[in-house]
Amino acid sequence: MSVMKRVSLIFKSKANKALDRMEDPRETLDYSYQRQLEMLTQVRRGVADVATSRKRVELQMKSLQQNQNKLEGQAKQALGAGREDLAREALSRRGALQSQLTDLENQYHSLQADEEKLTVASQRLQAKVEAFRMQKETIKATYTAAEAQSRIGEAVSGISEEMGDVGMAVQRAQDKTAQMQARAGAIDELMASGALDDVTGPPRDDIQAELDSMRSGPDIELELQRLRGELGTGSTQAIEGAAAGSDGAAQPAAAGSDGAAQPAAAEQPQAGDGA
Numbered sequence: 001m002s003v004m005k006r007v008s009l010i011f012k013s014k015a016n017k018a019l020d021r022m023e024d025p026r027e028t029l030d031y032s033y034q035r036q037l038e039m040l041t042q043v044r045r046g047v048a049d050v051a052t053s054r055k056r057v058e059l060q061m062k063s064l065q066q067n068q069n070k071l072e073g074q075a076k077q078a079l080g081a082g083r084e085d086l087a088r089e090a091l092s093r094r095g096a097l098q099s100q101l102t103d104l105e106n107q108y109h110s111l112q113a114d115e116e117k118l119t120v121a122s123q124r125l126q127a128k129v130e131a132f133r134m135q136k137e138t139i140k141a142t143y144t145a146a147e148a149q150s151r152i153g154e155a156v157s158g159i160s161e162e163m164g165d166v167g168m169a170v171q172r173a174q175d176k177t178a179q180m181q182a183r184a185g186a187i188d189e190l191m192a193s194g195a196l197d198d199v200t201g202p203p204r205d206d207i208q209a210e211l212d213s214m215r216s217g218p219d220i221e222l223e224l225q226r227l228r229g230e231l232g233t234g235s236t237q238a239i240e241g242a243a244a245g246s247d248g249a250a251q252p253a254a255a256g257s258d259g260a261a262q263p264a265a266a267e268q269p270q271a272g273d274g275a
Helices: 003-022 025-080 084-157 161-193 206-274
Strands: none
Touching: 025 084
């Protein structure tokens, strides 16, 4: 393949692709329908022209028939007057008109046949145009519905460019909001620590700030001591409960040993008495 043919092929393919993107099927169908209407109008105009020609030939035929009747009457009058030569002339002219009338009759029948053919063709073409119009409207409605459904689907799924831009704008707004919140929190912490001064408030007093920090220090120490005391009290109560449980178990054991010793002591005097 030569270079020029390749260039021509590439150009044609690019142009075809660009035209395919630009083409709207609805506009193409409307244009085709318009062309068919123009063709139907031309056919109807042709039928009207043929009918006009036929009517003109018909008028000429009537005119020739009237002239024939007139010449025949003149021939009769000439014979009545004894002018046979004049009657012969009138009949000769009538014969010439008859040949013309025959030609006009042939043209009339030909035009009448052409008119009938064009009328049938016009009716058929009109039926086809009407069928194409109904098909065109159906295709256009289907295409419009499919296009709307596709746009809705793209909008919902975020594929379309508009929804993509909206999503990016929302993301940028969220990022900026988070950045501003972090900045505001950092400024508040710096102002609370004294690293930054509040220019809208009263002048900062270093001594007062130091006294405030000293006040907060003992409060924290007292809270820690309270927590330690609560923890210590809880552990002491647990130890005391364990000790009380061990003492209760030891007392029944001692009582049992004392009861066993008392009967033994009672038996010893009885043994002495027997002795």
